[in-house]
Amino acid sequence: MKQVIVGNLGEIPPASGKVVHIGDQEIVIFRLSTGEYRAVENRCPHKGGPLAEGIISGKFVYCPLHDWKVSLEDGKVQAPDHGCVQTYPIRLRDGMLCIEMVEQLQ
Numbered sequence: 201m202k203q204v205i206v207g208n209l210g211e212i213p214p215a216s217g218k219v220v221h222i223g224d225q226e227i228v229i230f231r232l233s234t235g236e237y238r239a240v241e242n243r244c245p246h247k248g249g250p251l252a253e254g255i256i257s258g259k260f261v262y263c264p265l266h267d268w269k270v271s272l273e274d275g276k277v278q279a280p281d282h283g284c285v286q287t288y289p290i291r292l293r294d295g296m297l298c299i300e301m302v303e304q305l306q
């Protein structure tokens with residue numbers, strides 16, 4: 201597991217997101233209204249909508265294209281729709297936000 205610094209604590213306004221690229225992965229870091237952070241793949245499992253442009257409600261984000269509801273806890277799309285996005289552990293370390301990534305074997 202490697203940690204990748206993705207930003208400073210406080211740089212993301214509440215109830216919004218920031219897109220980062222790590223390798224070939226596009227990830228959005230959401231700051232919830234509670235002050236917690238969540239990191240998920242920035243691609244809706246329906247037709248690839250950019251979740252970073254969605255509306256955050258509690259611990260969910262609504263895709264901006266067709267309004268699918270995606271959990272920011274486990275990445276699962278809520279019924280009646282189905283699917284899942286990749287989630288990433290995010291930690292605070294010395295005032296910096298870090299995503300924990302599984303290292304790829306070469």
Ligand code: FES
Nearest residue numbers: 244246247249263
């Ligand atoms: S692309 Fe996200 S709901 Fe359709």
